[in-house]
Amino acid sequence: MKSKLLFAQPDRTSLLPVYVTSVGYWEHQPEMAREDGFPDYQIHQTLRGTGEYTLQGRTIRVGPGEVCVLYPGERHVYKSAGGRWEMAWVAFNGREASALLRYAGWQSSGGGRLGDTELIGPFRDMLGGDSLSYEANLERSHLMYALLLELGRAARSAGGGQDMNRLKPILAHIEDHLHRPLTLRELADAAAMSPQYLCRLFKKTMAMRPLQYVNMQRVGRAKQLMFAAQGLRMHEVARAVGFDSASYFGAVFKRATGFSPEQFRRLYGLPAGD
Incomplete structure (x- = not known):
């Protein structure tokens, strides 16, 4: 050329x-x-x-x-x-x-x-x-x-392939255990690293903290669950994606999406849980 x-x-x-x-x-x-x-x-x-x-x-x-x-x-x-x-x-x-x-x-x-x-x-x-x-x-x-x-x-x-490979067992662990509470120590243990190093690696590779990522994944799974099991009550949805508190689930969901879970259901024409 x-x-x-x-x-x-x-x-x-x-x-x-x-x-x-x-x-x-x-x-x-x-x-x-x-x-x-x-x-x-x-x-x-x-x-x-x-x-x-x-x-x-x-x-x-x-x-x-x-x-x-x-x-x-x-x-x-x-x-x-x-x-x-x-x-x-x-x-x-x-x-x-x-x-x-x-x-x-x-x-x-x-x-x-x-x-x-x-x-x-x-x-x-x-x-x-x-x-x-x-x-x-x-x-x-x-x-x-x-x-x-x-x-x-x-x-x-080119620059972060090795870092992403180190995170893969943690991401898989999160995917498999979203139905229950997860701690930073448990996530770090899944890849045999310290919690401090895990936080630095997550921030560098994913541009967020580990538990932020966990909550993001929980919100995504909650959306799918509200569609797949439309009769579930909100506290049942919250528990199914690892939240002990329905009110905390609602706060996390709204922070991530801009809508409460109830508003999200109405937005997509999904019936409210009984």
């Missing part, structure tokens, strides 16, 4: 939750220094060689199979660390851009590993055409959303 640069037109796609403003590919990325940063979010994927970034006083290097995310308005400099640096990039914005980046694992500017040196599929597709029509811009916005989801999956697989 030869170096290319496409500027998306400022059309109705700017009303979408996330949209592309420009996308490009450099056979050899030149040095770039921006004192005031860039107005949009950027994702850079290195394909060959090594790039060096200076971000807020720190220096990071990225090579094949790695990406760098740049948040808007932050001073940065990037250049080849020596030799040819082949890199693809996309600039994007939108009201949900920051939330989608956080989902993908980037709370701020920085690098990350993908584990694959090939250009990510949605990235490749965005660079595949030259049209700047509304339809083409709309398709790039669709691909941008897919790229962010794929970026999160690939980064977690």
